[in-house]
Amino acid sequence: MPELPEVETIKRQLTPSMVNKRIINYFSSGKKLRREIPDFEPLLNQMIVNIYRRNKYLIFELDNYWLIIHLGMTGKLIEENLAHIKKHTHLLLSLSGQSFLNFEDARRFGSLDIFSKQNYPEYNSIPLFKSLGLEPLDKNFTLSKVDKLLIKKSTAIKKILMDSNIICGIGNIYASEILFASKVHPEKLGINLTKKEIESIYFNIIKILKKAISLGGSSISDFVHTNGRKGTMQDNYFVYGRYKESCKNCSTPIEKMAQGGRTTFYCPQCQKMSLNKDV
DNA sequence: CTGAGCACCTGAGGGC
DNA sequence: TGCCCTCAGGTGCTCA
Numbered sequence: 481m482p483e484l485p486e487v488e489t490i491k492r493q494l495t496p497s498m499v500n501k502r503i504i505n506y507f508s509s510g511k512k513l514r515r516e517i518p519d520f521e522p523l524l525n526q527m528i529v530n531i532y533r534r535n536k537y538l539i540f541e542l543d544n545y546w547l548i549i550h551l552g553m554t555g556k557l558i559e560e561n562l563a564h565i566k567k568h569t570h571l572l573l574s575l576s577g578q579s580f581l582n583f584e585d586a587r588r589f590g591s592l593d594i595f596s597k598q599n600y601p602e603y604n605s606i607p608l609f610k611s612l613g614l615e616p617l618d619k620n621f622t623l624s625k626v627d628k629l630l631i632k633k634s635t636a637i638k639k640i641l642m643d644s645n646i647i648c649g650i651g652n653i654y655a656s657e658i659l660f661a662s663k664v665h666p667e668k669l670g671i672n673l674t675k676k677e678i679e680s681i682y683f684n685i686i687k688i689l690k691k692a693i694s695l696g697g698s699s700i701s702d703f704v705h706t707n708g709r710k711g712t713m714q715d716n717y718f719v720y721g722r723y724k725e726s727c728k729n730c731s732t733p734i735e736k737m738a739q740g741g742r743t744t745f746y747c748p749q750c751q752k753m754s755l756n757k758d759v
Numbered sequence: 760c761t762g763a764g765c766a767c768c769t770g771a772g773g774g775c
Numbered sequence: 776t777g778c779c780c781t782c783a784g785g786t787g788c789t790c791a
Contacts, residue, residue, distance in 0.1 A: 553768090554769075588768055635760090636762090639762085701770090
């Protein structure tokens with residue numbers, strides 16, 4: 481479910497209300513998620529110092545630990561005033577100030593991990609983050625770095641955009657939207673992209689992710705904010721989920737195809753496969 | 760190195 | 776009402 485804008489939205493909503501609160505109790509379903517879940521006992525009496533995001537992971541910095549949450553496809557983090565264990569609650573944190581953080585995940589593709597700060601003083605040294613690529617909203621996400629990464633890959637650009645070891649946080653929705661905005665065919669190989677195409681992709685990554693964040697992310701079926709409300713970026717899609725609907729730019733019916741087991745949406749007119757590399 | 764296929768799960772929606 | 780099928784914002788593994 482959630483891509484960078486959705487996870488960033490959750491981070492921004494949780495930060496003001498959770499930071500400086502103390503974990504005083506917890507409930508764990510004990511069920512296996514993407515991985516076996518850890519023992520949460522060490523979290524007791526830990527203060528939430530800060531909350532970060534890396535790729536699609538939420539990172540809770542505690543006094544002595546890092547609590548790492550991935551929402552998978554259907555994960556939710558809901559703040560509530562009552563302890564309410566629901567059908568798909570996997571972790572319920574009881575916090576000082578009579579508030580509760582409920583992690584629900586129906587499909588269980590998410591993950592919960594704990595690392596000690598003694599072993600990993602900086603969260604970037606945690607194994608989960610070791611091989612991750614560039615953060616699109618960081619200062620060091622530069623055109624020249626993106627150019628160097630894309631131009632050497634003989635892989636379809638859609639798959640490159642979704643590879644978090646190259647660029648972080650772009651999933652199936654935003655990859656399609658970024659390529660439409662950039663007028664690049666999803667199957668064009670990295671090595672065949674022109675300078676102009678790379679530049680356009682670079683700027684549209686930033687523009688579209690920021691726009692999605694400003695709209696509170698996309699709510700298609702599962703994603704909700706920490707208060708249960710929905711984001712509105714889904715009303716602004718140009719291609720995703722618009723198969724056979726007319727292109728908002730040229731009225732051509734939107735096409736879809738499979739790439740790496742995921743559905744890619746594109747406009748066959750606006751995103752023609754240009755074969756020449758240098759124009 | 761590359762891509763396709765599949766596996767991990769539950770739930771929603773369509774067709775009959 | 777029920778069954779069977781397909782599909783879904785993610786990731787990571789095998790195999791050719």
